[in-house]
Amino acid sequence: MKKLFYILLGVSLLSSCDMELDQQPISAATSETFFQTAHDFNQGLNAVYAVTRGYPDRLLNLSETRSDNLYAVSDGGVRDWEGINSFHRTIASNPYVVDAWQSNYTGIFRANNYLEQLQNKGEAVITDQAVRNRMEGEVRFLRAFFYFDLLRYFGKLPIIDKVVSNNEAMEIPRSAPADVYSLIISDLERAIETLPAPSGYATADKGRANKFSAKMLLGLVYMTRSGPALDVEGAGLGSNEWSKALAQFNDIIQSNEFAFLNSYSSIFNYDNERNKEVIFNIEYSSGSTPIVGSTFPWVLVPDTWFQSLGFGTQGGLMIRPVAEDLLAKYVDEDVRKSFSIQNGYTYGNVVEPRSFIKKFVDITKVPKTSRTDWPINFIVYRYTDLLLLKAECILNGAAGNQATEVDAVVNQVRARAGLTTTLSGVTKAQLLEERRRELVGEGTRWFDLIRSGQxxxxxxxxxxKEDVQNQMEDFKKEYILYPVPQSELDTKPGLYQQNPGY
Known part of the structure; x- marks a missing residue:
């Protein structure tokens, strides 16, 4: 299947775009001379998509590892994920935290630049207005996507919604989450107006953002805003917009563009990408130069497991064990456990009894030359997730039927997993646990916990219960947010204030 090659463009095109605010943005002469043809605008659009390459790794490092799904304390030495997992106060310079800020703002700067160039030159270069509108919709979706990622991690943010000079950027303070949401929602509403359904794309372009991926994100935005504030300036506003979220999800369901697959493993099959479960994914393709494959499959997988199977080092370093608490939540017949989790292994004469997440690894597809070149897309939004989010909206007061739209959905998900017992009167707590089992390893758990208020x-x-090695800090509500990277605070002292608790 032919894929989008937008990842490739991130390696070279517009590479002068910085990740810090004290650098020269891409808005100057380079952009003025670059955007001259329709092909240039296609390349520029691909360069915005390219910034999403590290998004799956970020979810695994900052959401999955932060949550109660993993007990990822180090066996020795210092690992970058250890401070994330153990709630250390001194992680403002942690490379995962820094990347979350810098990469997303790189995407925002590219999106701002693209929208300006499209406004100034697009009509003369791209004569088809529908095409121009689609391009604008894709970039607005991506800008909203980047801002929402930032908002959930850091809370207050500097709002940069246009091309600015270096000096101007140095004067923009952080704004309240409500103001950031206003930009996100505005971008998504425009994207929904202008983007086609997946069926409206040619085969080669079906991996691009579509109307329903924008609706999925907008629904999740409304749900996240509806979560409690929890006494931090984070993504929860207690806005009670569950019905608004439900309306977006119902539109997606009624489109008949997507479907619930009967086999759990088929959702993640390397030979079944862009299947009917996929509402939006990040595209990768292996075997190209420069490398444009994915890196996320090995992030949570220890090197010694790959080596025990006869492969070379893949880069997963040490094991990040699955929490015993999570393992106990699965019954033996649950196929999601056996598919997603490796229950120990032997390397040489050493027996490793602990489990780890292997959900995205197909050992017949292990890259032969580089651990960063896996040939699998990452599903950001999928249909089962949507159905469970819809059930959550109903349990939080949106209009709907407990038996047919909550209980039936949960039992459908459980039946696919091989469970024969059915539930009735499903509660919020039960739904949260079912999401934990279904979406393990997909980076949703940390955000689910925050949105639930629990x-x-x-x-x-x-x-x-879990910290048998006594290596984790006491949890404080301030740790719902990550610290602003120290490099950003140092750029102009006093412009940003550090998040409390760090």
Missing amino acids: VETIMKAWIA
């Missing part, structure tokens, strides 16, 4: 209670109890 993150402090659950994490404190979990640490008390």
